[in-house]
Amino acid sequence: MKRLVDFSTQWIFYLVAGCFYSAVFLRSFLRFQDNLELNRMLGLQLVCMALAASESAISRRWKNYFLIYFTLQVSLIIYLLTLPGSKDFFAILFVIPTMQIMLRLDPRIGWIWIGSCALIMGFLFFKFFEAGTVAVAIVNTAANIFFGSYALTSRRAQAAQAQNQKLAQELEAANNQLRGYLTQLEQLAVARERNRLARDLHDSVTQTVFSMTLTTQSALLLYERDPSQVESQLDRLTQLAHSALSEMQILISKLRPEPGAQGGLESALRKLIADRHFLQDLSVSLEVEGEGFPNPPEEQGLYRIAQVALHNVVKHAQTKQAQLKMHLAEPFWIAIADQGQGFDLEKASSQGKVGLHSMRERAEEIGWELQILTSPGAGTRIRVEKSPIRGRQV
DSSP: OOOOSOGGGOHHHHHHHHHHHHHHHHHHHHHSTTSTTHHHHHHHHHHHHHHHHHHHHHHHHOTTHHHHHHHHHHHHHHHHHHSTTOOGGGGGGGHHHHHHHHHHSOHHHHHHHHHHHHHHHHHHHHHHSOGGGHHHHHHHHHHHHHHHHHHHHHHHHHHHHHHHHHHHHHHHHHHHHHHHHHHHHHHHHHHHHHHHHHHHHHHTHHHHHHHHHHHHHHHHHHHHHOGGGHHHHHHHHHHHHHHHHHHHHHHHHTSSOOGGGGTOHHHHHHHHHHOHHHHTTOEEEEEEESOOOOOHHHHHHHHHHHHHHHHHIIIIIOOSEEEEEEEOSSSOEEEEEEOSOOOOHHHHHHTTOHHHHHHHHHHHHTTEEEEEEEOTTSOEEEEEEEOTTTOOOO
16 A cells, blocks of 8 residues: 555644543543453554554554554454443544544545444444443544544645646756756857857958968068069068957957948948959959848858959969859849859768858858759869758747
């Protein structure tokens, strides 16, 4: 049998039981001290007390014991009431099993028992005692109802307290889980910020440093062949160094320059195309169709994708011409194409090229789709299109 009330919560039951047993024991001694049945009555009462005191401990080890105990306890009380010369005050002992039923079993069983107990007492009192003692049976029934109700209320209060404690523990566990999720989100935000900063460095400062490297190599070659041209290369190197410093300052102070703040994506791309330090000898044509406007995060992502794509043309395509087209109406897209030497896309992807990875990440962040069409000797075409399903406002 599943225990519904913990041992530590039954102190009220033991207090009530102790008071009733003590009162009945003392009254029996006073009323039957000259009766030969006194020893038997006192002995039976001691057995009842021992059964009540040990029931909880035994029931914890033997789940079916309570039914046996209840049967024995009620049988002993009825036996006390039927002894020759017995008195009606033994009926008050029915309160003890009544309280235990309310603490252990379904309350409906308890109310059935209280009704049955009233019938038993009425029958016994009518048969073994005077007719006037039926009033005592009514009083004892009232005591059964009162103490049984009190035991049931205590049980329900304990159950409610246990439920509250369980809910509090679940709430605490949920809070701990939320704190764990928050920590994970913070770590993810830090990781994303690091990745974004790494892409910004690659898309801006790294490209300028690459141009500085090419300029330095050109200066070294001219130093051997035509020293008079070295000065112009050094001037260009100085300009590139200032440009790299400026880009670093922008990244440190702002970390995410917004093209829209300077006239929108078209204006930012025109300034990029006009930057000869960045594009060197590459000639880029810009075509714009439509008059729509991407939102600021989309502008930022598209600007960086175009920047990386044009830098790759300068670095790898071995061509002097490139085309940049923007379609600012449904469907929104931007394309960068060249007629250079192209490359093996599968091989480049497997090698983990930073530029390709950066463009894919940026397109995914703004909810656009990136397509790269290329093959060795056939040039390269990069197209970023806003999907009506995947596109989102950031």
